Amino acid sequence: MSSPSSPSRCYKIATIPGDGIGIELTQSTLQVLNRLASLTNIQLEFGHFDWSSAKYHERGWYMPSDGITQLREYDAVFFGAVGWPDVPDHISLWELILPIRKSMNQYVNVRPTRILPGTVSPLRNCQPGDLDWVIVRENSEGEYAGQGGITHAAPYSIATEVAVFTYPGIERVMRFAFETARSRPKKHLTLVTKSNAQRYGMVLWDSVFYDVAKEYPDVRTDKMLVDAMTVRMTRNPKSLDTIVATNLFGDILSDLAAGLSGSIGIAASSNLDPTRKNPSMFEPISGSAPDIAGQGIANPIGAFWSAAEMIRWVGDGKLDLEADMLMKAIENVTAAGIKTRDLGGECNMLDVTEAICGEMDR
Amino acid sequence: MSSPSSPSRCYKIATIPGDGIGIELTQSTLQVLNRLASLTNIQLEFGHFDWSSAKYHERGWYMPSDGITQLREYDAVFFGAVGWPDVPDHISLWELILPIRKSMNQYVNVRPTRILPGTVSPLRNCQPGDLDWVIVRENSEGEYAGQGGITHAAPYSIATEVAVFTYPGIERVMRFAFETARSRPKKHLTLVTKSNAQRYGMVLWDSVFYDVAKEYPDVRTDKMLVDAMTVRMTRNPKSLDTIVATNLFGDILSDLAAGLSGSIGIAASSNLDPTRKNPSMFEPISGSAPDIAGQGIANPIGAFWSAAEMIRWVGDGKLDLEADMLMKAIENVTAAGIKTRDLGGECNMLDVTEAICGEMDR
Numbered sequence: 142m143s144s145p146s147s148p149s150r151c152y153k154i155a156t157i158p159g160d161g162i163g164i165e166l167t168q169s170t171l172q173v174l175n176r177l178a179s180l181t182n183i184q185l186e187f188g189h190f191d192w193s194s195a196k197y198h199e200r201g202w203y204m205p206s207d208g209i210t211q212l213r214e215y216d217a218v219f220f221g222a223v224g225w226p227d228v229p230d231h232i233s234l235w236e237l238i239l240p241i242r243k244s245m246n247q248y249v250n251v252r253p254t255r256i257l258p259g260t261v262s263p264l265r266n267c268q269p270g271d272l273d274w275v276i277v278r279e280n281s282e283g284e285y286a287g288q289g290g291i292t293h294a295a296p297y298s299i300a301t302e303v304a305v306f307t308y309p310g311i312e313r314v315m316r317f318a319f320e321t322a323r324s325r326p327k328k329h330l331t332l333v334t335k336s337n338a339q340r341y342g343m344v345l346w347d348s349v350f351y352d353v354a355k356e357y358p359d360v361r362t363d364k365m366l367v368d369a370m371t372v373r374m375t376r377n378p379k380s381l382d383t384i385v386a387t388n389l390f391g392d393i394l395s396d397l398a399a400g401l402s403g404s405i406g407i408a409a410s411s412n413l414d415p416t417r418k419n420p421s422m423f424e425p426i427s428g429s430a431p432d433i434a435g436q437g438i439a440n441p442i443g444a445f446w447s448a449a450e451m452i453r454w455v456g457d458g459k460l461d462l463e464a465d466m467l468m469k470a471i472e473n474v475t476a477a478g479i480k481t482r483d484l485g486g487e488c489n490m491l492d493v494t495e496a497i498c499g500e501m502d503r
Numbered sequence: 504m505s506s507p508s509s510p511s512r513c514y515k516i517a518t519i520p521g522d523g524i525g526i527e528l529t530q531s532t533l534q535v536l537n538r539l540a541s542l543t544n545i546q547l548e549f550g551h552f553d554w555s556s557a558k559y560h561e562r563g564w565y566m567p568s569d570g571i572t573q574l575r576e577y578d579a580v581f582f583g584a585v586g587w588p589d590v591p592d593h594i595s596l597w598e599l600i601l602p603i604r605k606s607m608n609q610y611v612n613v614r615p616t617r618i619l620p621g622t623v624s625p626l627r628n629c630q631p632g633d634l635d636w637v638i639v640r641e642n643s644e645g646e647y648a649g650q651g652g653i654t655h656a657a658p659y660s661i662a663t664e665v666a667v668f669t670y671p672g673i674e675r676v677m678r679f680a681f682e683t684a685r686s687r688p689k690k691h692l693t694l695v696t697k698s699n700a701q702r703y704g705m706v707l708w709d710s711v712f713y714d715v716a717k718e719y720p721d722v723r724t725d726k727m728l729v730d731a732m733t734v735r736m737t738r739n740p741k742s743l744d745t746i747v748a749t750n751l752f753g754d755i756l757s758d759l760a761a762g763l764s765g766s767i768g769i770a771a772s773s774n775l776d777p778t779r780k781n782p783s784m785f786e787p788i789s790g791s792a793p794d795i796a797g798q799g800i801a802n803p804i805g806a807f808w809s810a811a812e813m814i815r816w817v818g819d820g821k822l823d824l825e826a827d828m829l830m831k832a833i834e835n836v837t838a839a840g841i842k843t844r845d846l847g848g849e850c851n852m853l854d855v856t857e858a859i860c861g862e863m864d865r
């Protein structure tokens with residue numbers, strides 16, 4: 142396939158492979174992106190950042206103090222995974238992935254899911270096409286505000302977790318969610334909160350939702366409590382389209398969504414700064430998966446899907462065909478049954494990667 | 504079947520039907536419990552409390568100021584449901600169900616789930632027997648501490664939700680969870696937290712878990728992050744047995760668990776004060792379901808299952824056979840295909856209720 146667009150400027154991509162399967166996934170993603178570039182007029186230039194738990198052990202830090210400034214030199218960040226059993230997770234995350242999301246104003250986390258061709262939902266009555274969701278997760282505040290503390294030694298300890306929600310913080314993600322819903326055929330947005338039990342932040346979420354909804358009369362809306370939402374996702378996936386949720390609920394529901402579409406290994410995410418003042422970050426959400434790391438058997442699709450979204454985002458309308466070309470190749474390959482074990486196949490990461498490269502070539 | 508046990512003392516049960524299908528479910532439950540009593544030597548005496556959203560409209564309150572004192576006269580409370588569209592949910596809940604749980608020291612919420620005979624999981628590869636879980640939910644603090652606030656008018660509002668976790672509060676529910684796990688054949692307990700993102704309360708949860716685990720070397724343990732847990736529940740239900748989680752995560756996971764076992768309509772719960780200084784409370788978790796209320800089509804099994812657990816609890820070892828008799832009748836009836844629509848059947852609440860009464864009679 143020859144390039145569908147005219148010569149483009151060079152896009153600078155920072156990669157942070159991180160830990161575990163993040164390393165292999167990033168390698169495979171580079172292979173696929175380089176192939177995509179060679180087949181089209183996209184020019185990509187990569188910068189590599191070895192910020193990882195292994196390095197943390199060596200040096201005592203994950204990111205250098207000017208880490209965010211370094212990343213700001215790039216058009217986008219591709220992130221593999223962070224977390225390794227020998228560092229407490231709350232340290233690795235709060236020293237690497239969470240500061241990037243927060244400092245770079247990536248206040249939206251977009252998590253699309255659908256059943257890819259040739260793959261099967263664990264749900265009995267769910268055919269491809271019955272499950273096609275985009276979860277818009279608030280990504281900067283709420284339950285991930287990082288506030289709270291712990292006092293007194295055991296056995297008297299008292300700990301608090303303080304979730305902080307602001308009207309502007311909610312409104313901006315809500316607006317993004319309504320725009321997303323509007324851009325999709327069903328134009329349907331479901332709000333997920335727990336405003337019956339959580340009387341302050343969640344009630345504010347509900348009210349901002351209704352405020353913003355007035356500007357989008359063409360978007361059909363409904364509202365679910367997070368507990369009941371999990372039941373609806375398993376019983377009636379067809380009844381959902383675009384979903385907006387807080388940082389924590391978006392995290393939980395997007396994992397469930399990935400599971401219900403076949404595997405967490407296909408789950409992609411885009412951490413976006415919609416103002417485009419900062420680079421956005423793209424990451425598969427499967428995590429570092431210590432149990433299978435280094436074996437070359439991880440499913441690379443979540444990483445490639447994230448990369449496709451990255452190309453779409455940096456192109457800002459100019460690289461949609463190229464992003465689609467990668468997505469189409471992914472779908473053709475799953476349709477052909479070339480799948481890793483988590484999807485019921487027998488291939489390893491390299492097989493899938495090469496098949497997708499080959500598919501783009503055709 | 505004649506009574507398996509000798510004459511017992513009279514147990515006083517307070518019923519709070521509440522709203523929506525809670526009213527019908529409580530009626531059917533009384534029918535079933537009266538039948539059970541007539542067939543055995545259990546003596547039950549009921550007190551009825553019309554604390555509901557309808558009454559709130561009339562009088563401006565849900566519970567009288569001495570409501571808790573009134574309930575303390577009883578051996579147990581049976582609760583239908585609370586919540587109705589014309590009262591904001593955070594008001595109805597914080598004026599009725601949540602104060603009861605908290606004031607009566609019901610610090611454990613036990614939520615058993617399994618696939619009942621003759622019913623089908625929405626999961627493709629899940630046979631009856633593959634999913635048999637007990638979720639032990641912390642029920643007194645954490646994300647339901649009710650702390651937090653909201654300041655500034657829109658569009659500048661800032662809201663906080665403060666989750667409060669205490670060592671003793673965690674330890675007591677942990678101990679209950681380990682005892683529960685120990686009493687089950689698999690002796691396996693899974694801890695669910697989000698200690699990677701929530702650095703204070705969740706990290707404390709993890710550490711108390713490991714502290715208490717030392718006293719239960721015979722119980723096999725593992726630990727999941729709540730997001731990954733939803734995936735494991737859908738992909739590998741057999742790998743789970745007893746689960747312990749915070750108030751919010753227990754709420755979310757128990758709804759998902761009920762959905763995966765066939766329907767939220769079968770979901771039972773026991774709000775326990777394990778010290779037995781206060782009556783415990785038993786409630787189906789399906790909620791008031793305004794969409795189907797008053798039609799007599801709700802699934803009563805969650806209510807009956809809760810009632811069976813109530814009999815077991817008040818009997819404190821002396822009424823296990825009677826509780827089993829009710830459970831067995833429930834299972835025989837689902838096995839015979841006498842099921843409400845949510846379970847794929849065609850019966851209404853009365854059909855199921857009468858079938859279960861008839862089954863106990865045999």
Ligand SMILES: CC(C)[C@H](C(=O)O)[C@@H](O)C(=O)O
Pocket residue numbers: 234238392426699700730
């Ligand atoms: C790694 C962790 C902080 C993260 C989150 O909870 O946001 C992950 O679960 C995700 O979904 O991106």
Ligand SMILES: CC(C)[C@H](C(=O)O)[C@@H](O)C(=O)O
Pocket residue numbers: 337338368596600754788
């Ligand atoms: C009604 C509501 C407060 C409640 C909860 O969140 O605890 C319900 O969802 C439950 O599961 O019992």
